[in-house]
Amino acid sequence: xxxxxxxxxxxxxxxxxxxxxxxxxxxxxxxxxxxxxxxxxxxxxxxxxxxxxxxxxxxxxxxxxxxxxxxxxxxxxxxxxxxxxxxxxxxxxxxxxxxxxxxxxxxxxxxxxxxxxxxxxxxxxxxxxxxxxxxxxxxxxxxxxxxxxxxxxxxxxxxxxxxxxxxxxxxxxxxxxxxxxxxxxxxxxxxxxxxxxxxxxxxxxxxxxxxxxxxxxxxxxxxxxxxxxxxxxxxxxxxxxxxxxxxxxxxxxxxxxxxxxxxxxxxxxxxxxxxxxxxxxxxxxxxxxxxxxxxxxxxxxxxxxxxxxxxxxxxxxxxxxxxxxxxxxxxxxxxxxxxxxxxxxxxxxxxxxxxxxxxxxxxxxxxxxxxxxxxxxxxxxxxxxxxxxxxxxxxxxxxxxxxxxxxxxxxxxxxxxxxxxxxxxxxxxxxxxxxxxxxxxxxxxxxxxxxxxxxxxxxxxxxxxxxxxxxxxxxxxxxxxxxxxxxxxxxxxxxxxxxxxxxxxxxxxxxxxxxxxxxxxxxxxxxxxxxxxxxxxxxxxxxxxxxxxxxxxxxxxxxxxxxxxxxxxxxxxxxxxxxxxxxx
Numbered sequence: 001x002x003x004x005x006x007x008x009x010x011x012x013x014x015x016x017x018x019x020x021x022x023x024x025x026x027x028x029x030x031x032x033x034x035x036x037x038x039x040x041x042x043x044x045x046x047x048x049x050x051x052x053x054x055x056x057x058x059x060x061x062x063x064x065x066x067x068x069x070x071x072x073x074x075x076x077x078x079x080x081x082x083x084x085x086x087x088x089x090x091x092x093x094x095x096x097x098x099x100x101x102x103x104x105x106x107x108x109x110x111x112x113x114x115x116x117x118x119x120x121x122x123x124x125x126x127x128x129x130x131x132x133x134x135x136x137x138x139x140x141x142x143x144x145x146x147x148x149x150x151x152x153x154x155x156x157x158x159x160x161x162x163x164x165x166x167x168x169x170x171x172x173x174x175x176x177x178x179x180x181x182x183x184x185x186x187x188x189x190x191x192x193x194x195x196x197x198x199x200x201x202x203x204x205x206x207x208x209x210x211x212x213x214x215x216x217x218x219x220x221x222x223x224x225x226x227x228x229x230x231x232x233x234x235x236x237x238x239x240x241x242x243x244x245x246x247x248x249x250x251x252x253x254x255x256x257x258x259x260x261x262x263x264x265x266x267x268x269x270x271x272x273x274x275x276x277x278x279x280x281x282x283x284x285x286x287x288x289x290x291x292x293x294x295x296x297x298x299x300x301x302x303x304x305x306x307x308x309x310x311x312x313x314x315x316x317x318x319x320x321x322x323x324x325x326x327x328x329x330x331x332x333x334x335x336x337x338x339x340x341x342x343x344x345x346x347x348x349x350x351x352x353x354x355x356x357x358x359x360x361x362x363x364x365x366x367x368x369x370x371x372x373x374x375x376x377x378x379x380x381x382x383x384x385x386x387x388x389x390x391x392x393x394x395x396x397x398x399x400x401x402x403x404x405x406x407x408x409x410x411x412x413x414x415x416x417x418x419x420x421x422x423x424x425x426x427x428x429x430x431x432x433x434x435x436x437x438x439x440x441x442x443x444x445x446x447x448x449x450x451x452x453x454x455x456x457x458x459x460x461x462x463x464x465x466x467x468x469x470x471x472x473x474x475x476x477x478x479x480x481x482x483x484x485x486x487x488x489x490x491x492x493x494x495x496x497x498x499x500x501x502x503x504x505x506x507x508x509x510x511x512x513x514x515x516x517x518x519x520x521x522x523x524x525x526x527x528x529x530x531x532x533x534x535x536x537x538x539x540x541x542x543x544x545x546x547x548x549x550x551x552x553x554x555x556x557x558x559x560x561x562x563x564x565x566x567x568x569x570x571x572x573x574x575x576x577x578x579x580x581x582x583x584x
Contacts, residue, residue: 037119045124046132047076076131087125097369104361106376109248148249152286161282162222164198171272175223176216181262188252188290192243196281198272204241205233205267209563233267238298244371255295303389304422306452310395312407317393319421325385326441327434330378333426339419340401341393347423352384389423450474465495499528503535533562
C-alpha cells in the first residue's frame with residue numbers, strides 16, 4: 001500500500017463525527033499544563049482570539065506552502081474547512097504527530113497539545129467554529145524559510161535528480177555527493193533536505209575513502225541500489241544522521257562537534273516509496289561549522305532482533321533485547337524503528353539497585369511519523385545499568401495500518417511489508433577515557449547481531465556472498481581464524497568479483513602463512529577495484545617482507561593518495577625508509 005493512501009485511510013478513519021458536544025478530559029502532556037479542560041462560557045471562543053494561536057504554534061509550521069503538510073492551516077478559511085477533522089485528530093492525539101507518551105522521558109521540542117488546548121479546539125468546533133474579530137488575530141509567526149537554522153556554512157547537493165518510478169516496491173537508494181572542502185572542518189549541526197515527496201526517510205554517512213564512487217559509476221542512474229554500502233561509508237561519531245518528515249533540526253550540543261574531512265563523499269541512503277507517478281529526487285545537505293573542538297564523543301547503542309516471526313492474526317507479539325552499560329554514561333537521545341505492524345514500543349533501563357527508569361513509551365506506533373527524540377536533559381545511568389527494549393506487534397485486522405488484507409505471517413525484512421524492531425540510544429560516557437571500554441563492550445553485541453542477521457539471510461539464500469563475508473569478519477573478531485577462512489572462501493566462490501571478500505580472504509590466508517595465495521587475492525581485489533586502499537596497503541606489506549622495496553613504496557603512496565592522512569600507510573613508509581637506509 002502506498003504511503004499516501006495509508007495516510008489518507010488513517011486520517012479519514014478518524015473523521016467520523018460531524019460535531020462534538022462533550023468535552024474530553026485527558027491527562028496533561030507536560031507538568032505545567034492543566035490535566036483537564038474547564039469549558040468556557042458558551043459562544044465565547046473564536047478563531048481569531050483562541051484558535052489561531054494554537055494553530056500557528058503547533059500546526060502551521062508543517063501545514064504551509066513548501067512544507068510536509070498536504071494542505072494549509074494558516075488562516076480562518078483553511079481551518080474552518082477542516083474544523084471537524086482537526087477536532088477529531090487532535091482529540092485522539094493523532095495530530096500534531098508526536099508519538100512518545102508523557103512520563104516516559106522528558107523530550108526537547110515536544111509537539112504535544114495539552115488538555116486545555118484540545119478542549120478549546122473541540123468546544124470551538126462543537127459551537128460552530130466562529131471566526132471572531134480580525135483585530136484579535138495574532139501576527140503570523142516568523143517561519144524560517146528553507147533551512148531551519150538559517151543559511152548553512154556549506155550546502156552539498158546531488159549533481160542531478162533521480163527519477164523514482166511511478167509503481168513498484170519500495171526503493172533503497174544510495175546517492176554519492178562529493179564534499180567540496182579544502183580543509184577539515186568541525187560540524188556542530190547539519191540538516192538534510194530530501195528533495196522530493198517520495199522520500200520516507202534518509203540516513204547520512206561519510207565515505208572518506210570514496211569507495212562508494214565505484215558502485216555509483218557502475219549504475220547508469222544517479223546512485224546505486226541496496227541497503228548495504230562499503231565499510232568505508234560510516235556514521236561520524238555517535239550521531240543520528242537521519243531525516244524523517246517533520247524532523248526538527250538540533251543546533252547541536254556544546255562540546256560534541258564532529259570532524260568532516262576534506263576529500264570525502266557524503267552517502268545519502270534514502271528509502272523511497274512509489275506514489276503512483278514519477279517523482280524526481282534531488283537532495284541537499286547543509287552543514288553548520290564551529291571552531292570549538294569536541295570535548296567528548298558519543299556512540300550509538302542499538303538494541304534489535306532478527307528473530308521476528310509474527311503469525312497472521314497475532315495481536316500482541318513481543319520481541320526484546322538488552323545491553324549492559326560497562327561505564328557511567330548519559331543518554332542523550334533515542335530513535336525507535338518498526339514497520340506497519342508495530343504497536344507498543346517501550347525502552348527503559350534497569351539500574352544496578354533494581355529500579356527501573358523509563359526512557360521511551362509509544363503506545364500507538366505510526367510508521368509514517370518515526371524519528372529520533374532528544375532528551376531535554378541528559379539521563380544519567382550508572383555503570384551496570386541494563387538498557388532494554390520491548391516491542392509488541394499487531395498483525396490482525398484490528399490494526400488499521402496492516403498492509404496485508406487478509407493478514408499473513410510476517411518475518412524480519414527490509415521491505416515495509418516485512419517487519420523490523422530497533423531501538424537506538426545516543427550514549428555519552430561520563431569520562432572520555434571510558435569511550436574505549438564502552439566501544440569494546442558494544443562491539444561484541446554488534447558481532448552477535450551481525451551473525452544473527454547473516455544467518456537469517458543465508459537461510460533464504462545459502463549463496464549470499466555478502467552474508468558469508470560478514471560472518472567471516474565476525475569470526476575474525478571472535479578469534480576464530482579457521483572459521484573465518486572458510487566463510488571468506490565460500491564468499492569468493494559464490495561471488496568471484498566481490499572485491500571485499502577477496503581482500504578479507506587474503507587477510508586470512510596471510511594469517512595462515514599462505515603468503516603467495518594472499519598476494520594473489522590482494523591483486524585480484526585491486527584488479528576489481530583499483531581504489532581499494534586497504535588491499536594496496538597489505539600488498540605493500542608483502543612486497544616489504546619480500547624485500548621488494550620500490551614496489552612496497554608505490555603501494556603505500558597509493559594508499560595515501562586514496563586515503564590522505566592514513567596513519568598505517570605513513571608508518572609503513574617509515575618502515576621502508578629504515579629498511580632502505582644504509583647500515584652503519
